[in-house]
Amino acid sequence: MTYCLGIKVASGLVAIADTRLTSGTEVSTNKKVSVHQLENHSMFIMTAGLRSVRDKAITYFKEVLDEQDSSFNKLYKAVNAFGAQVRRVAEEDKSSLIDAGLSFNLFSIVGGQLENDEEHKLFLLYPEGNWVEIGAGSPFFIIGNSGYGKPLLYRSLRFDSSMQDALKVGFLSFDSTRVSSNDVDYPIDVVLYEKDTFRIIEHRFEKDDLDYIAKQWSALLKNSVQKLPVEWMEPIFSKIMEAS
Secondary structure, X not given: OOEEEEEEEOOEEEEEEEOEEEEOOEEEEOOOEEEEEEOOEEEXXXXXXXXXXXXXXXXXXXXXXXXXXXXXXXXXXXXXXXXXXXXXXXXXXXHHHHHOOOOOOOEEEEEEEEOOOOOOEEEEEOOOOOEEEOOOOOOXXXXXXXXXXXXXXXXXXXXXXXXXXXXXXXXXXXXXXXXXXXXXXXXXXXXXXXXXXXXXEXXXXXXXXXXXXXXXXXXXXXXXXXXXXXXXXXXXXXXXXXXX
16 A cells, blocks of 8 residues: 655645555565656656556656657646556556456656646546646645545645645654554655745655654644543433442
């Protein structure tokens, strides 16, 4: 399984991808985010799905960028081109994958800004090659193992949040997923893009880099639970007293 999170706030983009790969009993580490940076063309792609499908689609897309990059002046055009490569891989491999009992399930998050984009963009690309763009109302996408990390994002993240706060909440969302699922783990790759800079920043965090943050968050949660009011529980606990 995978945990990839893309966040769009007013000031920029924040992306987090875990690196754990699980195949049967074998566990390995590999990068799940690729970055394309050339002058005023700044974009990243994160993927969740079969590794072989991902590698093939990304390889095909890199060839397209080498030949046609200058023709993509808006990010949605590059997303369309990547979607075409995903469909190409589906035409080549989907039948054989199904025959082998596997599904063609490549989901992708594409973010960045190209020269004629008025602002930074974030897209969710489906295995069929079609896409949706994120809006201010719900400023994030998760692909892969999404159930455990969403509640924190829904409660804490807003479109006007700072990039620092977005990264904080994003990390805590990853950590919630990590402690609940054994197929999501460190290290994590973080990508930052500040609006209109045309410059993508990458950084990898190991467990030792962030373990103290996770422990501090756990302690804060326990303390907060203890501070919650208890009078709302009196009706049911009074029944225990009556029964005894």
